[in-house]
Amino acid sequence: MPTVSPSSIATPRVLVTGANGYIAMWMIRTLLEEGYTVRGAVRSDVKGRKLREYFGPYEDRVEWVVVEDITKEGAFDEAVKNVDAIEHTASPLSATTDDPNELINPAVNGTLGVLKSALKFGTTIKRVVITSSCAAVTRDIAPSPDKPTHVFTEKDWADQSVEIVRTDGRKAPFTTKYRASKCLAEKAAWKFVDDHKAEIAWDLVTLQPPFVLGPPLQEVTTPACLNTSLAILYDYLFREKSDEALKGNYGYVHVRDVASAHVKALRVPEAAGERFITSAGK
Numbered sequence: 433m434p435t436v437s438p439s440s441i442a443t444p445r446v447l448v449t450g451a452n453g454y455i456a457m458w459m460i461r462t463l464l465e466e467g468y469t470v471r472g473a474v475r476s477d478v479k480g481r482k483l484r485e486y487f488g489p490y491e492d493r494v495e496w497v498v499v500e501d502i503t504k505e506g507a508f509d510e511a512v513k514n515v516d517a518i519e520h521t522a523s524p525l526s527a528t529t530d531d532p533n534e535l536i537n538p539a540v541n542g543t544l545g546v547l548k549s550a551l552k553f554g555t556t557i558k559r560v561v562i563t564s565s566c567a568a569v570t571r572d573i574a575p576s577p578d579k580p581t582h583v584f585t586e587k588d589w590a591d592q593s594v595e596i597v598r599t600d601g602r603k604a605p606f607t608t609k610y611r612a613s614k615c616l617a618e619k620a621a622w623k624f625v626d627d628h629k630a631e632i633a634w635d636l637v638t639l640q641p642p643f644v645l646g647p648p649l650q651e652v653t654t655p656a657c658l659n660t661s662l663a664i665l666y667d668y669l670f671r672e673k674s675d676e677a678l679k680g681n682y683g684y685v686h687v688r689d690v691a692s693a694h695v696k697a698l699r700v701p702e703a704a705g706e707r708f709i710t711s712a713g714k
Contacts, residue, residue, distance in 0.1 A: 436517040436558050436698040438467035443493070446698070447515040449473040449508070449546060450522030451483055451496065454659035455563060455641075457649035458691035459519055460487065460494075466695060469493040473511050473522065475500055486649070502542040508549035514556055517634075517698050520546050521563040523617070530602040532609040539617035547624045550634065557634040559704070561697045562621055563690075566642040566683055566709060567593075567607075568614035586640070586707040590615040618707075635704035637697045641690045642683030642711045683711040 436444050446463055450456050451472025460470050464487060472494070474480045480496030487494045497511045502522050512518065523539050543562065550557050569584050571592035593611035597604045604612075618638055625636045644661045652658060655666050693710045697703050 435701055441516055443467065443469050444516040444698075445469045445471055445514065447471045447473060447497075447508075447511055447518045449499070449502065449511075449518070449520045452479050452650055453521055454648055454650065454662070455644060455687060455690055455694075456519075456521045457486075458646075458687050459521070459694050461649065462688075462691040462695050463519075464490040464493060468695075470495070471511065471515060472496045473499045473502075473508070482651075502545055503538050505545070506549065508546045509553055512546070512549045512554040512557065515554070516556055516558055518546060518550060518554070518557060518560045519563075519694055519698075520560065522546075523563075532597045532601060532604060532612065535609050535613040536597075536616055539613040540620050543617045543621050544624060547621060551628055551632055554634065559634055559698055560636050561694055562618065562636065562638045563694070564618040564638045564640045564707070565614045566640045566711065567611040568618045569640050569709065570611065572608075584709070586709055589619070637703045637705075638707045639690070639693055639697065640707060640709045641685050641693075642709075643685070644687050644690055645684055646687035648687075681714055683714050685710050685712045 436446070438444060446468050448456050448460055448463070448470055451460060451474050456472075460472060460483075463470050470493065472480065472483050474483060474496050475498065477498060480498065483496055484491055484494045499507050499511060501507060520543065522542055547560065550560060568590050569586070569588045571588075571590050590611040593608045594615055596608050597612040621636060621638065625632065645665065648659065648662065650657075655663065658666055689712060690710055693708065697708070
């Protein structure tokens with residue numbers, strides 16, 4: 433599959449979903465700096481205008497399309513037209529309910545929605561890159577004397593979390609529900625590609641970042657505006673004033689590196705059909 437880069441295509445256009453998000457903003461900045469045109473999928477014209485305003489120096493290469501609800505059938509039909517690649521980062525996250533389907537259904541349906549639109553109307557698309565998560569890879573492993581540790585790789589899936597949620601439902605821990613949603617959404621994407629491999633002209637790459645840290649580019653006026661990773665860190669450091677954050681073992685990566693990895697995923701032919709854990713350490 434041809435790479436999607438300014439050296440292979442004159443000003444390639446990339447659709448970025450969830451364009452006002454934490455990772456997406458850094459991704460857009462990196463794409464623009466490297467010569468791409470960006471079409472940002474946002475929930476309103478107001479958000480679109482703010483996006484173009486923020487990236488003012490690149491105004492001629494920033495456009496937006498309004499997608500109010502990514503889970504609606506055909507939500508991305510117009511957005512995918514005349515783009516060379518898709519960077520799908522949008523995934524609604526709600527911790528206000530104990531219903532696991534409130535996490536799982538939007539994640540799965542939003543991911544399948546953009547792929548269905550790409551299949552129907554993405555005649556110029558060459559590659560789709562999906563932001564998954566290490567949550568789709570890891571699981572709770574009970575240590576045993578003969579196997580006290582486990583090294584996770586791209587061959588691992590959070591199937592254990594899916595099974596726990598199926599068994600325990602609302603009683604399952606939030607992190608388990610979150611892992612299940614990420615696992616099921618990414619598996620749905622790979623199954624879709626496999627089911628339609630005779631019809632699609634593009635390939636798929638997925639990236640699995642762990643705990644993403646670094647400065648936000650979007651407007652943050654209160655702690656409530658922080659993305660999930662930074663909000664957790666903020667709560668540990670300033671609200672709970674607890675050392676709990678130091679007791680666990682967390683994978684982490686800088687948001688700039690996540691953005692760079694997404695752009696590189698467009699350029700490397702061999703990335704097609706692969707999963708990539710983008711972890712910097714622990």
